[in-house]
Amino acid sequence: MPVRPVSLTQYLVEKQREKGLIPAELRMLLEVIARTCKRIGIAVSKGALADCLGEAGSSNVQGESQKKLDVIANEALLEANEWGGNLAAMASEEMDHPYPIPNRYPKGEFLLLYDPLDGSSNIDVNVSVGTIFSVLRLPEGVKDPDETHFLQPGIRQVAAGYAVFGPSTLLVLTVGDGVACFTLDREPGAWMLTADRMRIPQSTREFAINASNARHWEAPVKRYIDELLAGKDGPRGVDFNMRWVASMVADVHRIMTRGGIFLYPRDNRDPSKPGKLRLLYEANPMSFLVEQAGGAATNGLQRIMEIVPSSLHQRVAVILGSKEEVERVAGYHSQ
Numbered sequence: 001m002p003v004r005p006v007s008l009t010q011y012l013v014e015k016q017r018e019k020g021l022i023p024a025e026l027r028m029l030l031e032v033i034a035r036t037c038k039r040i041g042i043a044v045s046k047g048a049l050a051d052c053l054g055e056a057g058s059s060n061v062q063g064e065s066q067k068k069l070d071v072i073a074n075e076a077l078l079e080a081n082e083w084g085g086n087l088a089a090m091a092s093e094e095m096d097h098p099y100p101i102p103n104r105y106p107k108g109e110f111l112l113l114y115d116p117l118d119g120s121s122n123i124d125v126n127v128s129v130g131t132i133f134s135v136l137r138l139p140e141g142v143k144d145p146d147e148t149h150f151l152q153p154g155i156r157q158v159a160a161g162y163a164v165f166g167p168s169t170l171l172v173l174t175v176g177d178g179v180a181c182f183t184l185d186r187e188p189g190a191w192m193l194t195a196d197r198m199r200i201p202q203s204t205r206e207f208a209i210n211a212s213n214a215r216h217w218e219a220p221v222k223r224y225i226d227e228l229l230a231g232k233d234g235p236r237g238v239d240f241n242m243r244w245v246a247s248m249v250a251d252v253h254r255i256m257t258r259g260g261i262f263l264y265p266r267d268n269r270d271p272s273k274p275g276k277l278r279l280l281y282e283a284n285p286m287s288f289l290v291e292q293a294g295g296a297a298t299n300g301l302q303r304i305m306e307i308v309p310s311s312l313h314q315r316v317a318v319i320l321g322s323k324e325e326v327e328r329v330a331g332y333h334s335q
């Protein structure tokens with residue numbers, strides 16, 4: 001903890017004073033998101049007591065079955081953000097189409113995209129899950145945003161972050177000037193700054209991948225992982241360790257904290273699905289955070305944040321984390 005405790009509000013106000021990065025509308029938006037993450041965290045921690053576990057009995061646009069908490073978290077973010085006047089529209093991994101701000105409320109200049117509950121396969125087994133979000137600006141002159149206005153490359157994000165509901169509840173945030181981590185102090189219900197200017201070490205001996213897909217991987221990823229698995233006796237000459245939580249928020253948070261490389265590569269099962277993770281709700285916000293912490297993020301062929309999206313729910317291969325390893329994998333792709 002820093003000597004003088006700093007709350008999320010104070011952090012945002014000071015960032016605006018020092019660098020002019022957080023106008024009042026954006027600050028209010030980020031505070032509403034943070035408040036909603038508290039609410040989602042409470043539902044996650046109540047679990048069975050609040051009837052929050054198990055299937056919702058519905059499926060999302062990508063045909064994945066929704067958990068009760070996917071639906072609860074999605075609704076919580078919609079409800080909290082629709083009336084504040086900061087947003088023009090929202091889009092979520094759990095909704096087929098963007099949600100325009102109802103006409104009875106004033107419209108703002110930002111667009112919010114989110115994965116309301118990432119890692120949902122972990123909900124019922126009491127393993128960390130999270131919420132991921134990304135904020136874009138509504139293109140100038142647009143009054144009634146539609147899907148096309150969300151299709152902006154990640155470099156246009158004005159803010160991004162995630163909450164992790166783990167042993168502690170954390171909020172990790174960037175507004176394009178480094179990455180800060182806030183821990184929820186549960187009794188007063190306050191987000192307190194517990195790590196500023198997070199840095200991902202350039203090199204690492206730790207990797208994260210779902211190895212059960214190995215037989216489907218493309219050659220560059222196969223080569224890279226084979227070399228890591230060969231350890232001391234292989235071309236890398238050192239042993240590597242593997243970790244896979246299957247919650248991107250938790251796997252990325254480990255990397256933000258102590259380095260590592262995370263891969264969810266494209267594979268040769270279904271050419272219409274380049275990877276599992278979604279560009280706009282997962283890959284872009286995480287890439288923004290990782291780059292702001294000194295790491296790198298690529299799909300193997302291109303920097304993720306420079307990809308021009310072609311559809312709202314587009315999937316993408318994701319390779320991110322410690323720079324030296326990410327660059328090595330990108331190098332294997334270009335050979």
Ligand code: AHM
Pocket residue numbers: 064093115117118119120121210246247248249251264276277
């Ligand atoms: P979700 O948003 O439906 O939870 O799916 C995304 C999750 C990521 O959090 C995680 O990295 C990945 O899916 C895990 O996939 P797998 O089940 O192949 O291990």
Ligand code: MG
Pocket residue numbers: 115117118119248282
């Ligand atoms: Mg997800």
